Amino acid sequence: MTGTYLFANIVVRVESLHDNVHRLCHGYETNGQPRLTVRTTREDIDFEHARSKAADIAAGRNVVDYNDGYLELLAVYRKIAEAMPVWNTMLVHGSCLAVDGAAYLFCAPSGTGKSTHARLWRELLGNRVVMVNDDKPLVRVADGTAMVFGTPWDGKHHLSSNVAVPLRAVCLLGRDESNHIERASLDDAFPSLLGHVYRPIDPTVLLQTLTLVDRLVGCVDLWRLGCNMDLDAARVSFAAMSGERA
Amino acid sequence: MKLKEEYITHEIGDGLVLVPTGLASWSGFVRGNKTFGAILSLLREDTTEEAIVAAMRERFDAPEGAIERDVARAISELRKVGALDG
Numbered sequence: 379m380t381g382t383y384l385f386a387n388i389v390v391r392v393e394s395l396h397d398n399v400h401r402l403c404h405g406y407e408t409n410g411q412p413r414l415t416v417r418t419t420r421e422d423i424d425f426e427h428a429r430s431k432a433a434d435i436a437a438g439r440n441v442v443d444y445n446d447g448y449l450e451l452l453a454v455y456r457k458i459a460e461a462m463p464v465w466n467t468m469l470v471h472g473s474c475l476a477v478d479g480a481a482y483l484f485c486a487p488s489g490t491g492k493s494t495h496a497r498l499w500r501e502l503l504g505n506r507v508v509m510v511n512d513d514k515p516l517v518r519v520a521d522g523t524a525m526v527f528g529t530p531w532d533g534k535h536h537l538s539s540n541v542a543v544p545l546r547a548v549c550l551l552g553r554d555e556s557n558h559i560e561r562a563s564l565d566d567a568f569p570s571l572l573g574h575v576y577r578p579i580d581p582t583v584l585l586q587t588l589t590l591v592d593r594l595v596g597c598v599d600l601w602r603l604g605c606n607m608d609l610d611a612a613r614v615s616f617a618a619m620s621g622e623r624a
Numbered sequence: 625m626k627l628k629e630e631y632i633t634h635e636i637g638d639g640l641v642l643v644p645t646g647l648a649s650w651s652g653f654v655r656g657n658k659t660f661g662a663i664l665s666l667l668r669e670d671t672t673e674e675a676i677v678a679a680m681r682e683r684f685d686a687p688e689g690a691i692e693r694d695v696a697r698a699i700s701e702l703r704k705v706g707a708l709d710g
Contacts, residue, residue: 577646
């Protein structure tokens with residue numbers, strides 16, 4: 379099964395064994411000339427199965443036996459993420475939303491509450507908020523600016539839009555009893571972001587990715603947020619990051 | 625012993641980070657100073673703890689025992705995260 383899609387302004391031809399990926403990518407089709415061809419094999423699916431199992435074991439969770447169609451979704455995005463640094467683009471694990479044409483990316487370890495915080499922004503700001511991607515957006519850093527792109531790999535709630543928005547700020551989020559936000563230093567942000575950026579398998583591509591992280595922390599506002607799950611958390615972070623009171 | 629190929633060093637501020645590729649079973653990173661960076665450079669070739677200490681002594685002035693301690697600590701840290709072969 380094949381399809382051609384536009385992700386982060388790169389035309390990608392996907393040749394898959396199952397149709398899940400083509401259903402997922404509906405809305406991203408293009409007639410453009412592919413610059414990247416992603417072809418999945420049985421081995422790619424087995425690789426994802428082994429990684430998923432190892433991750434469950436490492437996290438002390440019950441091992442989930444995902445079906446091949448789902449595992450192929452992971453394999454396809456992994457191949458795209460491996461190729462993207464050539465085009466100054468990387469996959470960042472985080473919840474990204476846009477307000478009035480500026481994007482804000484919240485990063486935190488899984489289960490910390492970044493999607494919950496994004497939901498609080500939607501409650502606070504209503505339809506001013508556009509969900510760019512709730513889980514794994516692509517971020518391009520070039521010419522001193524960062525642009526974030528929606529993709530269909532958008533987390534369990536499937537919140538994303540096929541948009542490109544200038545990235546204004548990255549916020550490193552942690553849980554706290556009270557809500558507070560401070561500027562993060564470059565020295566603090568770089569290692570923290572490393573934990574949320576897709577790490578390519580190819581060492582050369584990993585080096586390109588680290589350079590992109592360097593550039594990213596140099597061209598966006600960096601924040602560190604401690605927050606609870608009350609609406610006030612969104613008021614605090616939005617006021618600081620946008621410079622505006624909701 | 626030797627630093628595994630899938631571990632990449634990257635300068636950050638006055639120090640550096642050692643980051644594994646997506647193939648490594650460990651997905652953290654190790655942060656260190658320039659001395660740690662010099663030790664990592666020496667570990668790009670197959671070497672021994674004694675040889676690293678000797679090379680570091682030629683390169684840096686340090687109080688008695690300091691280089692030995694730094695090298696032992698770095699190697700211990702790298703072994704803990706599985707970054708060394710041999």
